[in-house]
Amino acid sequence: MLTHLHIRHFAIIDSSELELDAGMTALTGETGAGKSILLDALSLILGARASADTIQQGADRADITATFNLDKLPAVSQWLARHELDADNECLIRRTLSSNGKSRATINDVPVSVQTLKALGEQLVTIHGQHAHQTLGKSSQQRDLLDRYAGGAQYQRVARAYDAWHAAHEAVEHQQRFAHERLQRIDLLSFQLQEFDELDIGSATVADIESEHRWLANSDRILALGEQTLSAIDDTAYPALNKATPPLGELVQIDEQLREALDLVESATIQIAESAHLIRSTLGKLDHDDARLAWLDQKLAALHSLARKHQCDMDSLPEVEQALREEYETLTDPGKAGDELVRERDALRTVYDEEAAKLTRHRRRHAGKLAKTISATMQDLSMAGGIFDIQIDTDDTQPHRLGNDTVHFLVSPNPGVDPGPLSRIASGGELSRISLCMTLAALDSHAVPTLVFDEVDSGVGGAVAIKVGQMLRQVGSQSQVLCVTHLPQVASQAHHHLLVAKDVAKGKTRTRLEALHGKAVRDEIARMLGGEKMTTKSRQHAQEMLDSASSSP
Known part of the structure; x- marks a missing residue:
């Protein structure tokens, strides 16, 4: 779990420090206040590509530090130990960007490569961007989501079997190519x-x-x-x-x-x-x-x-x-060596075919469950009668590292319409909601403890927005959730609230991060409801939304 984030001289953030807790945390602020800057800083901690352009004007370097608690993450602790990076039950990650274009990363004060940083980051945080639904039309993304939901290690066994077969196949090809x-x-x-x-x-x-x-x-x-x-x-x-x-x-x-x-x-x-x-x-x-x-x-x-x-x-x-x-x-006398290579390749192909067939059965078994889960969630997001289906086509003529299956997500957002390809059937707003349904459906099998949602509620409102907020709050009861949102219905469901604000002083623009409590949370929800001019009515409405959320689990 992410417990502390310190950002210094990054973009228009001079210096900000955040203490983060478990549950759902809403990050709100006016458009242009710098909510995306906060996520960019977190992405750098997770191994994203660095650029000197993100350093605050007038500064020589930017510095971002994050602290993670590993009490409930034994797999991460073991990974750190294997790489000789362990330090009790905490993980301190630091990323420094210099004006000369160079960057430096450390894990528990030990210098590491960006690749190592990224490998660790994938185990700690997952960021769901506001345009994630735009990539879900790709079959590869659909297959990945299904595999994440299905869990297990079968796809890893298929990958290992493919690697072994491919190496033997290349050896045979090499021998024939250079005859x-x-x-x-x-x-x-x-x-x-x-x-x-x-x-x-x-x-x-x-x-x-x-x-x-x-x-x-x-x-x-x-x-x-x-x-x-x-x-x-x-x-x-x-x-x-x-x-x-x-x-x-x-x-x-x-x-x-x-x-x-x-x-x-x-x-x-x-x-x-x-x-x-x-x-x-x-x-x-x-x-x-x-x-x-x-x-x-x-x-x-x-x-x-x-x-x-x-x-x-x-x-x-x-x-x-x-x-x-x-x-x-x-x-x-190449016949003997060549025959042995061919026999080895064919034997490894048989192993691959067996493992790939197991993976196909595994995917088909869980595809039905995932489709039912997403269909049920769609009913709660103003798509009554909507159907979600998963089609799996298998072609075993040529081995592939990720198996022989092509996964297609089919959807019918309205009754009486046959399910069709996700990208062709659903509208923009429906895509956003279906994307959220798919993301939430796969969360129970997600091992990453911190989930970041960047305006995944885009395109929804009213009662649907309330339901989205409730869903995210429910996820927050199991994992740490950071949610960037512009909807008061979603923000009111959060356990914690952070305000991203932009100030102008002496001709310079600065972004600050502030933890809100009590009436400050109510006033921010009221601002989101009615704009800059808050009224007694908007404050009352905001308080009612907060009271309703706190009474739910």
Whole structure:
């Protein structure tokens, strides 16, 4: 429930502060006093689009703050907690507009986006504008009102089923749409893999080929260096070590400290011999094979070429080949993946059809109840014998997120006239009254705690206006109702009264908001009855209307 509203430097409102209560509150004032400005300010709190033009002339910014009590709104409290915006049982919303065109919004002093503000606002306040009946001719609006009345979560289940089916359908469409590109990719992969197949290096690695190539390419040099090394060993090193060993052995007999030197020489002699044996064995295997060397040259050139094409080093080519083969296998066997997508899409379509059929039955069941409720209310609003009917046409050939139904509101405001489309049958005044009937009929299932009616009583008067006021007062016994009205019959039914007045001081126009009580309420009702010049008779009439309203529930 909205408990407090503070407006500063907005339009022609300098600074106004309102304390609001439960029940029905009437907002009245002369034409042009600024009643619409008050609703514009409240709309901004609820996430409406901001404009720097609404800032009071001479001010740098406008500031609007609203406080809501959440004692009876557990769902809103949970929503705030999920978004880490909770603060006890109150919700403080602030919207600031700057002259540079920027706006800032906070919920419980935490900065939020306008989208978040709007999501919260939809749970707190609903504004029924004076021209709401003009949009009720649209089938989409009629369907929304029926769903709001019917309640439940079936339409949400249909939306989820549609989203799942649509995603699968898009996947199938995407696969089919890009079949040509897939074939082109297959051709490219086939060519690239053919190059790898033609490489034909078996189980050999790049390192193996490079090593063997180096060996064969340098065979003459290896042979020359090997023989030179063996010559040095055989002619110099080995004989020298052998020649040094006997005298060093005698020295050890004299001085044991030279034992380690002898061991090293003997060890060196053995290692030199082993080294010579290893060199001879290796040189013995060396065979200058020109054909093998040419083969290795060709393979290395092919490897370098592939590495350049795939923009990688040669050592990474096996991983590249593996990735290409996996992609090729996937693309050349799309039947399995495609069939799975189609099966999944068809299965999800079946789920959607089942949920949509449930929604159709749900709508039809509640459509009859809603039509009876609205027809009954029409009898009280000078449309005796009027009939309201709801027609639901279903087309299940193509899924829709909101179901397969098209909803049509049909009305016969007078006896003997067959019900026809709402926008063609009813007059302007009748449309306004029927709109009010529909709005009130759906209120019992409306979860939003604060309802704002902006001159929805337009086009009615007399006894009908009294009945409208009584209806709004009855709604106020269940929800908080703010009603902008120009009819004394409606205003007199309110539990509370706010006056919107316009003052001119020092050449500047300002709008002020004032809570009225007692005689002030009576005088405002009298003004609405007889204009500026109030008489004793108009005051008496006003008091009678107030007394009659207070005696009702």
